[in-house]
Structures are given as structure tokens and as C-alpha cells.
Amino acid sequence: MRFVIAAPASGCGKTTVTLGLLRAFSQDGMAVSGAKSGPDYIDPRFHEAACGQPCLNLDAWAMTPARICGLAAQGNLIIEGAMGLFDGAPPNGKGACADLARILNIPVVLVVDAGRMAQSVAPTVQGFMQFDPTVPIAGVILNNVGSDRHDVMLRAALANIDVKVFGTIKRDAALRMPSRHLGLIQAQECTGLDAFLDLAADAVHAGIEMDALRAVGAQTPFVANRPIPCPATRIAVAQDAAFAFTYPHLLADWHASGASIETFSPLNNDPVPMADLVYLPGGYPELYAGQLAGNTLFMQSLIRASQSTDIYGECGGYMTLGNSLTDAEGIQHKMAGLLDLGTSFAQRKLHLGYRKVAAYAGPFKGGWNAHEFHYATTMYAKGEPLFAASDAIGTNLPDMGLRNGRVSGSFAHIIDAA
Numbered sequence: 001m002r003f004v005i006a007a008p009a010s011g012c013g014k015t016t017v018t019l020g021l022l023r024a025f026s027q028d029g030m031a032v033s034g035a036k037s038g039p040d041y042i043d044p045r046f047h048e049a050a051c052g053q054p055c056l057n058l059d060a061w062a063m064t065p066a067r068i069c070g071l072a073a074q075g076n077l078i079i080e081g082a083m084g085l086f087d088g089a090p091p092n093g094k095g096a097c098a099d100l101a102r103i104l105n106i107p108v109v110l111v112v113d114a115g116r117m118a119q120s121v122a123p124t125v126q127g128f129m130q131f132d133p134t135v136p137i138a139g140v141i142l143n144n145v146g147s148d149r150h151d152v153m154l155r156a157a158l159a160n161i162d163v164k165v166f167g168t169i170k171r172d173a174a175l176r177m178p179s180r181h182l183g184l185i186q187a188q189e190c191t192g193l194d195a196f197l198d199l200a201a202d203a204v205h206a207g208i209e210m211d212a213l214r215a216v217g218a219q220t221p222f223v224a225n226r227p228i229p230c231p232a233t234r235i236a237v238a239q240d241a242a243f244a245f246t247y248p249h250l251l252a253d254w255h256a257s258g259a260s261i262e263t264f265s266p267l268n269n270d271p272v273p274m275a276d277l278v279y280l281p282g283g284y285p286e287l288y289a290g291q292l293a294g295n296t297l298f299m300q301s302l303i304r305a306s307q308s309t310d311i312y313g314e315c316g317g318y319m320t321l322g323n324s325l326t327d328a329e330g331i332q333h334k335m336a337g338l339l340d341l342g343t344s345f346a347q348r349k350l351h352l353g354y355r356k357v358a359a360y361a362g363p364f365k366g367g368w369n370a371h372e373f374h375y376a377t378t379m380y381a382k383g384e385p386l387f388a389a390s391d392a393i394g395t396n397l398p399d400m401g402l403r404n405g406r407v408s409g410s411f412a413h414i415i416d417a418a
Contacts, residue, residue, distance in 0.1 A: 001025075001032070002072075002106045002217030003138060006081035006097050008124060012113040013143040015043055016175050018080040020200030022050035024210065025076070027201055032076040037097040039354075039371035039415060041245040041282070043080060050197050056249055061088065061095025061354050061392070062369035062415035065103045071249060072104055076217075085110065085128060085135070089354050089392035098135045106217055107138035114154050115144035115171060122157040129163065138216050139164030141208065144171045167208035174199055227252070228417055230259035231363040232277035232310065240265040242292065243317060245282035247415065266292060266320075271301035277310045277363055278302070280317025282413060286345045286376070289325045289333035302336050306407050310363045311338065313409030315374055318401065319343045321409050326379075338407040342379035349377050355412050357387035357400060362408040367418035372400075372411050386410050 005018045018034060025032040034047030034055045039062070047055035058068050058079060072079070081097030085108065088096035101108050110128060114121055121142070129137045140158070145151050145168040155165055169175070174196075204210070228250065235254060237246065243266060255261055264270040267288055272278055285292060292298070305311060313321045322341030326332045330346040355370045361384075386401030386408045401410025 001030075001076040001078075001214050002104070003213075004037070004079045004081055004097055004101045004106060004108045005111060006085040006101075006108045007111045007113070008128060009084045009087075010082075012111050013169065013175075014080055014111050015046070016200055017111050017141055017143060017169065017204070018043075018078055019046055019050045019197055020169075020204035021078055021208070021213070022047060023197045023201035024204040024208075025214075026051045027205075028210065030076060030214075032078065035072060035077060035079040036082070037079060037100055038082040038095060039373065039413060040082060041247075044248075045244075046193075047080070049193055050200075054248060057247060057415075058100055059095065059369075059415055060097075060099035060103060062371070064416070067416060068100065068103050079104075079106075086131065091393050094392075095354070098132065101135050107136045109166060109213070109216065110137050110140045111143050112140055113144050114142045114150070114168075115146065118150070118153045119157040121154050122161050125158060125163055126161045129161070137163070139166045139212075141166050142168040145169065146171050164212070166212055167204075169203050169207050172199075172203065175203060227256040228254070230254040230257040231312075232275070233259060234275040234277070235259050235261050236273040236275035236278045237261055237263050238266050238278075238280045238317065239263040240267040241283065242267050242285045242288040243281050243283040245315065245413065246279075247413075250414070266295060266298045269295040269297045271297050272305045272309075275305075275309060277312065278305055280311070280313040280320055280409070282315030282317060282374075285316040285320050286325060286327050289327050289335075290331070292320065293333040293335065299336055303338065306338050306405065309406060311407045311409075312363055314413050315372075315411050318409035318411060319376060321407060339402045339404055339409065340380070340382040341402060342381075343376045344379050345376055347377040347379075348375040350375055351411065354392040355397070355400070356390045356394075356418060357410075357412050357414075358389075358418075359387055360385060360403070362386055362403055364414060368412075368414045369416050369418050370412040370414045372413070374411055376411075387412060 007014050033053035035058050036043045044055035086098050088094050262273045321339045324342045326344035328345045358367045383402045385399030386403045389397040389400045
């Protein structure tokens, strides 16, 4: 069983349907895992909670087809798309979940929010089916259906275009997930998550033809990948609610290349372990800035480590390496002071998009495909830049990030070697 869950647009219920399917198939005794299209740190952790299996990101903009096929090679797999089926990076939509379907040669199951339509569902679905014949649509799941009568109307309309209806999910306010400024709340912060996942699975069992979905898919050819070389022999990775945004495929690559990886929690005031590289990933440091500022054991050990160890921060980790971080309430918190940087969430501005970056120095030499997504404003940034950068269409951007001795970082999240 291998297919992509996609939709005409964001907000159609892809995440809830995917989580319900993963939990429902798991309850039925099937070993199934999820994957997420594109640069998303939030949904994969919910996938893992739903089915108990690791979830990877598959990024058709930043990863090669060989990398994608290698990651997605084995097992029963449900890939959750991002935005609409054909929505990707400018100028031509590269990186859309439709690209993943083509690369992996697997079909799409289209989730349609039918809450505000009746017969118009047919031309909507027909348009997506006919737009690109290289992206086969196996059928549809109708979400947010108001009643049994509404269900009958929708199915009657779709009967005219000969498309498989795998089932319907009835409208239920309890199936809506809460949001935060960077997307869904993190899985570890979601109280009552198991109850929500069971509710989603109940809705799937009640309305979806599970046996029909089990038959959907194709075997992806296995492609052995050369892992990205590890940037150091011993790597210490910050890992907690403030530093949760790591890509599992990068950690797996480093491990496969011979690195030993030790995790620690700045929020627990853990000292930085002995290592050749300290990696502070992104997350939500602005929500814990006061606690981090007061965790002197962590901060002092980080400062000491900088004298003999490479330290690299991404996004939230980058902000932590700066002088100060101002939270959304306007309260300024003292950070590590290893980079001459001040950032603020009191003055919010969205920075979003794929990036091609090339390091001037630091542990991540060479070119990288990366992604930037944050609302923090840089109040000042002084020092040597870390990356030369361009956007998805090749337009040169101002240099990104900072480096100071053995300390470096930027707002870019590295995904794969360019």
C-alpha cells in the first residue's frame, strides 16, 4: 500500500485524514508509516504518534529522485502532501507533492473539502484528474460532509466522471486541530493526542473503504544512496521542545557515515556534552527564552565549548547563539552572546522560501538545498556572513547567517547537499 494524500488546496483536511488512516491501519494490525512532502517539522511527529513508526520528509525540490526513492523504498507508506496537489516553488511549481507521485510512480488519493459544495465537486475533481495524466488519481475521500443526504448528492455528482470514492468523513468540530504561528502545535505539547488520534481513526473506520485503500499503490524501486558525509566524529544535538526541528534523514546520514550522536536538553539545563560539533536545531526558543536565559549550566557550558568545539545553530538555534531574543510580549532575554545578533518576535515578519546556500566557512562546507521559514525579525547582525544565498528561482539574496571563530549559524534549515 503506497499512495499520496493530496488536496486541491491547504485546509482541506489532509493532516487529519492522514492521521486517521495511519492510526486506523495500525489498529487493524498493519505495519504502516507516514511521510511528509516538503520542509515540515511538525506533521511528521504526529505521524509517528499515530502509527508508532518513524516518519521522514520527502522533498522533491531539495532532494534528488535517487534520495527520495531510497528513503521511500520499503513498506506500506502514506505520504501527506503540502498545500495543493500541484503547488510548489516558483516559477513552475517544482517540489509539489505531484512531483513525489511522479518520482515514486505511486497514485494520489485526493481529499476534497466538500463542506460547502454539492454537484460542483464533480468538475473540481475532474479538473485535477485531467490536468496532468502523469499524476494518476486513484480516487477521492470527501471530507467535512454534512449529512447522509449530502453524501448521496456528492456521490451522485461524482458518478458522472467515473472516479473511485473511497469514502467520506463526516463534519465534526472535534476533528479540528489547534494551530500556532508556525503551524500545528508540536505533538509532545498536544494534550489528549491519543484520544484525538483514536477519534480520527473511528471516523476513518466508519466512513472509508479500508480494503479498497489497501490495494492502492506500487512498488518503489530501491535505490542505495551515498549518505551525506558527517561534519564531525562526535556530534552533540540539542533535543527538546525548544529545539525539536531536526531532519531524521540528516542524523541517519551522519550516523551511517560514522558519527556518534549524543542528545541533550537545554531546557533541562543539561551541560553541553563533549563533542567535535554542537548542533542547535530550530524549534520554539522564543516560547522558552526566559527559561533558557536562566539555565546557566547550559549557557556557561555552551560558551566554554565554543573555545574548542564547532557550534552550529539553525533558526531557533541561531537565535540562541545571539546576544538577545525578544519575545512576542516585548521582553528581551539574554542569550549566549556567541554571535553579535539581536532578534525579536515583537516585530514579526514572515520569511519563507527555499534557499540555495553555499558556506564560506564552518562545519557545513559546500553547497546545500535549504529552507527558510520564521517570523523573527533581525534587529542587528554584525560579523562575517556564513552563507552566500539565492532563492528558488536563482535570484541572488543577501548573505545569510553569521560566523565568529568556531561558532556559526543562520535562519536556513539545511535539507540536502546541492
